Amino acid sequence: MNRPDLRVNFAGISLANPVVLLSGCVGFGEDLARLQGFDLSSVGAICLKGTTLTPRSGNPPPRIVETPSGMLNAIGLQNPGAREVVEEILPRIMHWPTQLIANIAGSTVEEYEEVARIFDDSPVAGIEINISCPNVKKGGAAFGSDPLMAARVVAAVRQGTSKPIITKLSPNVTDIRTVAQAALEAGTDGFSAINTLMGMAVDVDKRQAVLGNVQGGLSGPAIKPVALLQVWRVYEVAKPHGIPIMGQGGISNSEDALAFLIAGSSAVGVGTALFKNPLVGGEIVTGIDSYLSRSGLRSVSALTGTLQGR
Numbered sequence: 651m652n653r654p655d656l657r658v659n660f661a662g663i664s665l666a667n668p669v670v671l672l673s674g675c676v677g678f679g680e681d682l683a684r685l686q687g688f689d690l691s692s693v694g695a696i697c698l699k700g701t702t703l704t705p706r707s708g709n710p711p712p713r714i715v716e717t718p719s720g721m722l723n724a725i726g727l728q729n730p731g732a733r734e735v736v737e738e739i740l741p742r743i744m745h746w747p748t749q750l751i752a753n754i755a756g757s758t759v760e761e762y763e764e765v766a767r768i769f770d771d772s773p774v775a776g777i778e779i780n781i782s783c784p785n786v787k788k789g790g791a792a793f794g795s796d797p798l799m800a801a802r803v804v805a806a807v808r809q810g811t812s813k814p815i816i817t818k819l820s821p822n823v824t825d826i827r828t829v830a831q832a833a834l835e836a837g838t839d840g841f842s843a844i845n846t847l848m849g850m851a852v853d854v855d856k857r858q859a860v861l862g863n864v865q866g867g868l869s870g871p872a873i874k875p876v877a878l879l880q881v882w883r884v885y886e887v888a889k890p891h892g893i894p895i896m897g898q899g900g901i902s903n904s905e906d907a908l909a910f911l912i913a914g915s916s917a918v919g920v921g922t923a924l925f926k927n928p929l930v931g932g933e934i935v936t937g938i939d940s941y942l943s944r945s946g947l948r949s950v951s952a953l954t955g956t957l958q959g960r
């Protein structure tokens with residue numbers, strides 16, 4: 651029997667398979683590429699570290715703390731700035747046998763547009779807009795929690811690029827559907843759902859917040875049920891328009907990934923699980939492939955949004 655077709659056309663980006671390595675969890679992928687046993691062609695795409703117009707040194711340490719079934723991070727978008735990424739880093743990695751997706755952030759609408767313009771003139775396959783980063787004081791989450799602001803950012807990025815744009819939605823909102831609807835009307839080609847949930851940790855001996863930034867973003871298995879529900883909600887808004895979702899939040903194995911596909915995702919992202927097992931992306935692809943074969947499904951896209959009943 652023929653193997654199932656794992657290819658996905660995600661918002662115009664051709665992915666060899668639906669598994670994407672998530673922004674902030676592999677930097678610009680160069681350490682991973684050097685890792686023995688890691689095969690770049692095993693994953694559909696890599697989302698690059700969140701990039702701003704000018705370089706950022708990020709938040710004071712500690713920036714990461716382990717939590718039950720997850721982690722809190724407050725990196726604060728440390729990055730070398732868009733020009734350095736496009737001029738120095740991309741030429742080194744553009745020939746990789748996987749798709750590269752930029753992840754952009756800004757503190758003003760204009761900044762988002764300018765960063766999008768810089769990446770428009772680069773070999774990335776698409777641009778993911780981080781309107782949902784909870785770890786920077788200006789911008790980020792403020793855009794992601796207000797449908798009007800989200801729409802302004804998406805419209806500005808749309809002006810700045812003809813590449814596919816993917817809006818990364820925040821779960822830190824009352825109703826994710828209103829922000830998704832606004833982004834859709836402003837011209838997004840795809841969604842990523844979800845970014846991290848806001849949280850904090852307290853050191854009781856010092857009576858201090860553990861993170862230098864006090865608050866951070868919770869990720870990993872702890873957020874999976876929340877993420878699944880949010881994907882399912884976004885799918886309701888996105889499906890009639892044929893806009894795909896990159897489901898993410900706590901995916902650690904192929905069963906998790908399959909749940910996200912069934913709930914409405916066309917692609918799936920893995921982030922925190924990479925800190926434990928950098929090869930997990932390829933393992934998830936293998937697991938999806940055998941599930942499709944076992945279920946007699948010819949393609950992974952046939953699984954998207956197949957949640958039954960209720």
Ligand SMILES: Cc1cc2nc3c(=O)[nH]c(=O)nc-3n(C[C@H](O)[C@H](O)[C@H](O)COP(=O)(O)O)c2cc1C
Nearest residue numbers: 672673674700723780845869870899900920921922
């Ligand atoms: C250390 C760390 C850094 C992150 N940096 C970014 C970033 O720069 N831009 C972004 O959009 N998301 C960032 N994220 C969020 C992830 O891309 C992902 O959406 C989130 O962690 C949920 O997936 P996971 O539970 O598989 O990690 C970061 C997450 C972690 C853990």
